[in-house]
Amino acid sequence: MIKAIDKFRHGFFWRGRSDARGGHCPIAWEKVTRSLNLGGLGTHNLEILGWALRLRWLWYHKVDISKPWSQLPTQVPVRARAMFRISVITTV
Incomplete structure (x- = not known):
């Protein structure tokens, strides 16, 4: 696409x-x-923008569960979930 x-x-x-x-x-x-x-025209790379959007949804699910949409299921590819897990440190 x-x-x-x-x-x-x-x-x-x-x-x-x-x-x-x-x-x-x-x-x-x-x-x-x-x-x-x-030196570019500032046009977005759609593949990178797609990755950023998927990672952002995972981030919002992690940090703000009080929002009503945070309980909705999201379809995030396995590779994006893996990238999120290695990029974020969770402290309990």
């Missing part, structure tokens, strides 16, 4: 249309997704 969305984003940036081929792209997409202060 991310590749399909990025295909439309490539076309918009480089051609103003829904598609763009390799010869129409003057800059590598990795450079485009860099932040403005690193």
Whole structure:
């Protein structure tokens, strides 16, 4: 899904249309997704943004159980749960 969305984003940036081929792209997409202060256009990398959102849901479940939505089940991939477990230290 991310590749399909990025295909439309490539076309918009480089051609103003829904598609763009390799010869129409003057800059590598990795450079485009860099932040403005690193020389990019500030466009978000959707894969990294997806990971951040999943980890954020896990964080909210951990730190604020008083919210009504914190009791809702969330579908978080096993790899994201593993990354959360190695990134967060719990002190009892």
